[in-house]
Amino acid sequence: MGSISPPTASSYKPTPADITINNHKRGDPGQIIFKNVQILDSTGRPPYPGDVLIQGERIVAVGHVDPGLIKGALVIEGGGKKTLMSGLVDAHTHLSFNNAITTEDLTTISLEEHVLATARSAKTYLDCGYTMCFGAAAARPRLDIVIKASIKSGLIPGPRTLANTPEITTTGGAIVPDISRYADGPHEMRKTVREFIDLGADNIKLSMTGDNIVENMPSDETYFTLEETVAAVEEAHNRGKRVCAHARSEASVKLCLKAGVDVIYHASYADKECIDMLEQKKDSVFVAPAINLPIATCSGEAIPYGFTVEMAEKKGIKHEVDAACKAMTEMHRRGIRVLPGGDYGFAWAPHGTYARDLQHFVERFGYTPMESIVAATALGGEIMGHPEELGKVQPGYYADVILVDGDPLEDITILQDTSRLHAIVINGHVHKQVGLSATASAKL
Numbered sequence: 001m002g003s004i005s006p007p008t009a010s011s012y013k014p015t016p017a018d019i020t021i022n023n024h025k026r027g028d029p030g031q032i033i034f035k036n037v038q039i040l041d042s043t044g045r046p047p048y049p050g051d052v053l054i055q056g057e058r059i060v061a062v063g064h065v066d067p068g069l070i071k072g073a074l075v076i077e078g079g080g081k082k083t084l085m086s087g088l089v090d091a092h093t094h095l096s097f098n099n100a101i102t103t104e105d106l107t108t109i110s111l112e113e114h115v116l117a118t119a120r121s122a123k124t125y126l127d128c129g130y131t132m133c134f135g136a137a138a139a140r141p142r143l144d145i146v147i148k149a150s151i152k153s154g155l156i157p158g159p160r161t162l163a164n165t166p167e168i169t170t171t172g173g174a175i176v177p178d179i180s181r182y183a184d185g186p187h188e189m190r191k192t193v194r195e196f197i198d199l200g201a202d203n204i205k206l207s208m209t210g211d212n213i214v215e216n217m218p219s220d221e222t223y224f225t226l227e228e229t230v231a232a233v234e235e236a237h238n239r240g241k242r243v244c245a246h247a248r249s250e251a252s253v254k255l256c257l258k259a260g261v262d263v264i265y266h267a268s269y270a271d272k273e274c275i276d277m278l279e280q281k282k283d284s285v286f287v288a289p290a291i292n293l294p295i296a297t298c299s300g301e302a303i304p305y306g307f308t309v310e311m312a313e314k315k316g317i318k319h320e321v322d323a324a325c326k327a328m329t330e331m332h333r334r335g336i337r338v339l340p341g342g343d344y345g346f347a348w349a350p351h352g353t354y355a356r357d358l359q360h361f362v363e364r365f366g367y368t369p370m371e372s373i374v375a376a377t378a379l380g381g382e383i384m385g386h387p388e389e390l391g392k393v394q395p396g397y398y399a400d401v402i403l404v405d406g407d408p409l410e411d412i413t414i415l416q417d418t419s420r421l422h423a424i425v426i427n428g429h430v431h432k433q434v435g436l437s438a439t440a441s442a443k444l
Helices: 103-107 111-127 143-153 185-199 226-238 250-259 272-280 292-298 309-314 317-333 356-365 369-376 378-383 412-416
Strands: 031-040 048-055 058-063 074-077 083-086 088-093 130-135 160-162 167-169 180-182 203-207 242-247 263-266 286-288 401-404 421-426 429-433
Touching: 031 401, 083 378, 088 286, 088 378, 111 130, 111 143, 111 421, 111 429, 130 378, 143 160, 167 185, 180 185, 185 203, 185 226, 203 226, 226 242, 226 250, 242 250, 250 263, 250 272, 272 317, 286 378, 292 309, 292 317, 292 356, 309 317, 317 356, 356 369, 356 412, 369 378, 369 412
Parallel strands: 031 074, 031 083, 088 130, 130 160, 167 180, 167 203, 203 242, 242 263, 263 286
Antiparallel strands: 031 048, 048 058, 083 401, 401 421, 421 429
């Protein structure tokens, strides 16, 4: 397995994917000013009072706003207590997962109904303040792709999205056979990656290990070789695309790092050697543990669906949660980029509960609330490939912001309450505005 020498990371420069949205509609304000808000800009600086001016689809002024810049702006008043911050990211998004009880339920609905369910998930993300979604696999080949195109055109509401396709796995390695494509050996890997990129994928997903929640496929089993991993990564990178991988085992994490995988999902059993390797590559790789689903499984939320706490312990899910929390705590200590989000779309981890991850980062991984929010915003801009345009409240950034009733640094759980999101703006378009003072023009 060590006979192959992967190309150096410097030879791989995936093209930042298209994240534009053309959702401005007739009647949208040309300018929006958030007045008298607490600005949480995601630079790590403590929140500070001020105003934020949006013109068209961009933020143009933050803090002090020159009155001369404001002409006929929509005014949204913060009252000095509401927090204005960037929209959030889900780094492991399954738009087409339909709150299934079993993995088989992911594809039992008709294609037409599945398209509508996927569109509903996209709107739900935006309703919850999520303006960035990094696709982590679709249940059908073109679902992510058509939903992204529909969001971009303004046909349906949704976040900026990077589209994925079904998971690629090897014979005997499919966690969910109905949503997987088999490829054995480097040649088949290259061919399948090419097919998915031809469909319009932004991201390619490799399913490299088992998953304790599935019968007879433990999380510490690995189903890829280095040659297969390198072939998939090289083919994707040569065509400007990035690769993410379901990689729970220690061996799979090492394969990802040797081959140059861009985003490693789960990494539950990463040992010291894995974390040492991650630290060496921390400027070129992201980790997204997708911890909420196993935590929910262990805490009894799956009991109504026939999965008990005792079953979770017997299957090793609790042990994996403990191992993952230990690994993520150490990765955080070493400055490795760990992002929230993932595996929402199951019955006991349903769409709309995404912000639980931020709480888990604080309670399970040792993050401060500020660090958790930066991981969910500024690092979101980085994983989306546009760190100078997404994920911060700064001049020149896209106007993707949420106005929160309260201080999430005092209580990170308020981001789970959509009634506390008093305004949601994406690309300068007001998606939501509730209970706020607004006028047709600024009076300054």
